[in-house]
Amino acid sequence: MSFDLPRNVILPVDAIDVRLDPGPHPFAVENAAVIAENWRGEIEANPALFDGIVVLLSELAYRDRSLIGRCHAVNYSTFMLWRKRRENSGAEHAYAHAVLVAGDNALVAIRMGPRTVSAGRVYFAAGSFEPIDFRDGLVDVDFNMMREVREETGIDLSEARRGVRWHALSTASGTVIFRRYHVDAPADEIARRISAFVATEADPEIEGPVIIRHAGDLPDGLSPHMKPLIEWHFARAD
Structure with a gap:
């Protein structure tokens, strides 16, 4: 299966069957020495980095409005090397966005802090999938979305109205799975x-928070994958 899904187009997703393989990712095994060497340089440049556990895909496909794939737990140090060598690596990255929609239809994103790898970047509160996001080996995307939003912003989305389905956008840099979460409060109050x-x-x-009020309201530092998501939101009712 490897990686078989349309790129650079927003896809409707009715089901997600991405499973955690207990074995190591081949990329981690084949590059162990280089991963360790690269990590020494990364933490020298940014001592705040933590070598936690995230997941990398070894397979992902789009079939009948479903995402089907396999992933493996890896150290963050492995992920950091993969970012530099992703082309023809046999690995890809997927992550999730809760698209936070305020009561006035504005979007509320965040700007990453100065000590993070993505310092200054603007996107919806999110993080890589971790083993805690899997239930009986199957990824729980909405759990990941709500967990990351709560950890980064303090906002509890458990009572928010969810969009009727997920969507996905796959690019050369990764695949984002996203879903609208509607909160009644206006954007200024959420911010x-x-x-x-x-x-x-x-x-x-x-x-801190970043409010986006219309499709042309594109803040400095906006991550490239965000522009099509913003345009999609303001062009479509849920």
């Missing part, structure tokens, strides 16, 4: 709550 939460954090992951 105020996020800013208040960030102010209580000793080492916040994000710099």
Whole structure:
């Protein structure tokens, strides 16, 4: 199967069958020495980095409005080398976005903090899948979305209205799985709550909230994959 899905187009997704393989990812095995060497340089440049556990895909396909794939737990140090050598690596990355829609239809994104790998970048609160996001070996995408939003912003999406389905956008840099989450409060109020939460954090992951009010409202530092998601939202009712 490997990686078999349309690129650079937003796809409707009704089911996600991405499973965690207990074995090591071939990329991690084949590049162990280089991973260790690269990681020494990464932490020298940014001592705040933590070599936690994330997952990398070894297979992903789109069939009958479903995403089907296999992934493996890897150290973050493996992920960091993969970012530099992703082409023809036999590995890909998938992540999830809860598209936070305020009561006034504005979007609320975040800007990443200065000590992170993505410092200054603007996207929806998100993080890589981790083993905690899997249930009986199957990824729980909505759990990941809500967990990451809560950890980064303090916003609890458990009572938010979810969009009727997921969507996915696959590019050369990775595959983002996303879903609208509707919160009744206006964007300014949500942003105020996020800013208040960030102010209580000793080492916040994000710099703060970013409100996006229309399709042409593209902030500095916007991650490339975000523009089509923003245009999609403002062009379509849920």
